[in-house]
Amino acid sequence: MKTSNLPTLRAIFGFAVIALVTGVSSGQENAVIWEGVYTAEQAARGETVYTETCIACHGQDLGGNSNSPGLVGMGFMFLWEGRTLGAFYGKIRSEMPTDRPGHLPAQDYLDVVAYILQKNAFPEGSEELPSSVETLDSISIVSKP
Amino acid sequence: MIIRTARPYGVSLITAHTVLLTLAFLISTSFSAAQIEDFTAVTDEMLTSPPTGEWLSWRGTPAAWGYSPLDQINTENVNQLQLKWSFALDDTGAVQAAPLIHDGIMFIPSARGVIQALDAVSGDLLWEYRPALPTEEFINSGEGTRAAVLPPGAFAGVGRGVQKNIALYGDMIYAATETASIRAIDARSGLLIWETQVADPTLGYFYTAGPIVANGTLVTGITGCERYKEDVCFITGHDPATGEQKWRTSTVARPEDPGGDTWGDLPLRFRAGSDAWVAGSYDPEANLIYWGTSQAKPWARAVRGSDGDALYTNSTLALNPDNGQMAWYFQHLPGETHDMDEVFENILIDVDGRKSLFKMGKLGILWQLDRETGEFIKGTDIGYQTIVNLDPITGKISYRDGMIPRIGEELNMCPSTSGFKSWRAMAYSPDTSAMYIPITLNCELATFGPTERQLGGGGTGPVRRVNYHHPESDGNLGEVLALDIPSGEVKWRYRTRAPFNTAALTTAGGLVFIGDWNRTMSALDAENGELLWQVRLATSNQGFPISYSVDGKQYIAMPVGTGGASWSGSLPRELTPELSRPRNGSSINVFALPE
Numbered sequence: 001m002k003t004s005n006l007p008t009l010r011a012i013f014g015f016a017v018i019a020l021v022t023g024v025s026s027g028q029e030n031a032v033i034w035e036g037v038y039t040a041e042q043a044a045r046g047e048t049v050y051t052e053t054c055i056a057c058h059g060q061d062l063g064g065n066s067n068s069p070g071l072v073g074m075g076f077m078f079l080w081e082g083r084t085l086g087a088f089y090g091k092i093r094s095e096m097p098t099d100r101p102g103h104l105p106a107q108d109y110l111d112v113v114a115y116i117l118q119k120n121a122f123p124e125g126s127e128e129l130p131s132s133v134e135t136l137d138s139i140s141i142v143s144k145p
Numbered sequence: 146m147i148i149r150t151a152r153p154y155g156v157s158l159i160t161a162h163t164v165l166l167t168l169a170f171l172i173s174t175s176f177s178a179a180q181i182e183d184f185t186a187v188t189d190e191m192l193t194s195p196p197t198g199e200w201l202s203w204r205g206t207p208a209a210w211g212y213s214p215l216d217q218i219n220t221e222n223v224n225q226l227q228l229k230w231s232f233a234l235d236d237t238g239a240v241q242a243a244p245l246i247h248d249g250i251m252f253i254p255s256a257r258g259v260i261q262a263l264d265a266v267s268g269d270l271l272w273e274y275r276p277a278l279p280t281e282e283f284i285n286s287g288e289g290t291r292a293a294v295l296p297p298g299a300f301a302g303v304g305r306g307v308q309k310n311i312a313l314y315g316d317m318i319y320a321a322t323e324t325a326s327i328r329a330i331d332a333r334s335g336l337l338i339w340e341t342q343v344a345d346p347t348l349g350y351f352y353t354a355g356p357i358v359a360n361g362t363l364v365t366g367i368t369g370c371e372r373y374k375e376d377v378c379f380i381t382g383h384d385p386a387t388g389e390q391k392w393r394t395s396t397v398a399r400p401e402d403p404g405g406d407t408w409g410d411l412p413l414r415f416r417a418g419s420d421a422w423v424a425g426s427y428d429p430e431a432n433l434i435y436w437g438t439s440q441a442k443p444w445a446r447a448v449r450g451s452d453g454d455a456l457y458t459n460s461t462l463a464l465n466p467d468n469g470q471m472a473w474y475f476q477h478l479p480g481e482t483h484d485m486d487e488v489f490e491n492i493l494i495d496v497d498g499r500k501s502l503f504k505m506g507k508l509g510i511l512w513q514l515d516r517e518t519g520e521f522i523k524g525t526d527i528g529y530q531t532i533v534n535l536d537p538i539t540g541k542i543s544y545r546d547g548m549i550p551r552i553g554e555e556l557n558m559c560p561s562t563s564g565f566k567s568w569r570a571m572a573y574s575p576d577t578s579a580m581y582i583p584i585t586l587n588c589e590l591a592t593f594g595p596t597e598r599q600l601g602g603g604g605t606g607p608v609r610r611v612n613y614h615h616p617e618s619d620g621n622l623g624e625v626l627a628l629d630i631p632s633g634e635v636k637w638r639y640r641t642r643a644p645f646n647t648a649a650l651t652t653a654g655g656l657v658f659i660g661d662w663n664r665t666m667s668a669l670d671a672e673n674g675e676l677l678w679q680v681r682l683a684t685s686n687q688g689f690p691i692s693y694s695v696d697g698k699q700y701i702a703m704p705v706g707t708g709g710a711s712w713s714g715s716l717p718r719e720l721t722p723e724l725s726r727p728r729n730g731s732s733i734n735v736f737a738l739p740e
Binding site: 056059061063064065066069070073074075076078079095098099100 | 238306349368369371372420442553594595596597601602604605606607609707708714715718728729
């Protein structure tokens with residue numbers, strides 16, 4: 001089969017981005033996600049949003065189903081390790097919920113991110129997730145140091 | 146049609162019926178605006194040979210051609226079609242409706258278990274069945290298996306409440322629910338007659354496909370089998386009068402059964418998938434039902450821990466509807482490993498005297514099987530896929546070099562995990578001896594990832610996806626492909642930027658009707674693919690168009706709606722970003738020629 005150059009270029013670009021992010025993620029500053037970047041109260045608000053808006057597709061246990069990816073455990077880390085909280089927030093803000101993408105208040109999206117972090121055993125802290133995308137972009141999703 | 150109007154049903158009637166409820170915790174809130182007085186009971190004979198103008202099965206007849214013998218609307222006059230009526234459907238979930246027509250009434254399923262009966266000529270509502278959530282009081286009472294576990298308001302993890310098809314038999318409508326139960330609803334009144342819990346939804350089980358009726362047995366196929374649990378997917382047969390289960394046939398070979406070794410050493414709990422999420426077909430002469438099964442879960446061999454064939458995944462099963470016994474099976478893709486589902490519709494056609502079954506999965510291989518024996522007759526690769534080679538003599542597939550995914554390694558493959566073909570059923574026309582197939586042209590850079598091998602874990606496994614246009618698509622996602630039967634030769638292709646998002650409908654008027662994601666409903670000349678008529682509707686066309694007649698006048702009905710799986714969202718969003726659709730607007734739209 002003939003293939004166009006486009007997918008090849010996208011693949012190379014994709015690898016480059018992943019390599020870059022992965023490289024950065026090994027830096028000490030990115031272990032900050034393990035120092036508490038959200039509060040328990042924020043995660044509790046996020047659980048309410050999740051139950052109202054996300055649970056029908058992603059499930060009570062955040063495990064997903066055939067049409068919706070899991071949001072916890074190995075599946076979550078496979079999809080998101082080495083990427084930033086900014087990227088994760090941006091993804092769900094632009095694409096979720098699928099029947100009305102982007103239509104929740106910005107704070108709801110942040111709270112859901114906090115809930116998902118909590119369910120993935122990232123520790124709570126004393127400050128809520130920052131609303132600045134720039135700051136979120138500085139926090140990488142990495143395995144426990 | 147005689148109807149008795151404005152008769153809301155009181156509690157007493159509902160109470161009288163609840164003696165037949167298998168589970169009584171679900172409070173019916175059926176509201177009937179009318180009682181249909183002259184409803185004719187639907188018989189087995191009528192299902193096999195529907196009265197003129199009726200559409201009694203989800204694809205017209207048990208042979209599932211998706212073909213209407215009506216020809217009043219034809220290639221000469223289709224450009225005069227006018228909207229006769231439209232009716233809004235619920236926007237509370239995904240709508241992929243397959244309406245039925247009987248006695249001048251349209252019965253239509255929509256999201257979250259809602260079923261409506263409409264006057265097929267005027268669009269007037271005759272009755273509506275609307276299931277209620279369990280009340281908080283009842284949930285707190287601890288009664289019922291669902292209520293004890295599911296929180297109020299949450300149909301957790303079972304998708305968006307789609308019910309594709311319903312069945313008509315006797316004077317009942319039969320439906321399968323997002324909470325893994327089946328229901329019988331009085332076709333005259335919309336009242337719930339019985340409900341039977343078939344599986345535990347807290348384990349992930351649910352239905353998206355509705356039942357069919359075969360030789361007096363109500364048959365349904367379950368889905369939601371991707372998580373690891375102490376049981377597997379199945380197809381069941383029920384008594385239509387009571388809902389009592391007559392038989393249950395596993396769609397996965399258990400370790401102790403024949404074929405049980407095709408999953409390697411995996412115990413039953415780690416044999417996931419083989420969902421039966423598309424309704425089957427029925428041959429009354431052979432007294433066999435034909436039902437597809439999905440791919441194994443997790444999708445990739447390396448993730449699920451076995452490179453065995455994994456029977457009876459991705460197979461066509463021929464079952465006796467009386468007892469569920471398997472007469473034969475044909476596994477299309479043994480040991481499938483890319484999410485290439487083969488579960489879809491089974492079209493029964495006699496070719497040169499040979500009773501055949503035609504089917505196509507995500508890979509775009511049109512299979513012809515002998516439906517009496519399961520023997521492979523012919524396979525036609527439509528030529529877009531890059532994953533397998535097909536032996537034209539034996540029908541066996543083999544994976545191309547380097548195309549078996551490894552965990553964490555990117556694979557360049559066509560189609561994407563969304564597939565070329567999906568639930569959007571193809572249609573056959575005996576007039577042209579051709580199959581009309583809705584195809585989505587797409588490819589993917591896919592990286593399959595690991596999942597937890599523990600109870601409650603499993604699932605499909607994560608995939609990092611980068612979708613891209615198929616190199617031969619010229620930037621189009623949508624294609625209607627017309628293939629000659631039985632040669633498999635291409636008659637024509639009709640392409641659009643947007644993906645087609647409905648089943649195809651063929652008619653004796655020489656027409657193919659189909660709808661796309663970009664709100665456009667089209668009529669094509671079945672002979673040459675020429676576009677003859679188009680109209681834009683409220684939102685993406687989605688579901689199963691039908692044709693019917695009442696009092697000698699032919700109608701075309703097109704469902705539209707939103708929701709559904711990734712291919713109805715992510716592919717257009719990523720690959721045709723200039724297109725958009727309203728997020729609501731689910732409806733049924735009925736067209737006819739001017740008076």
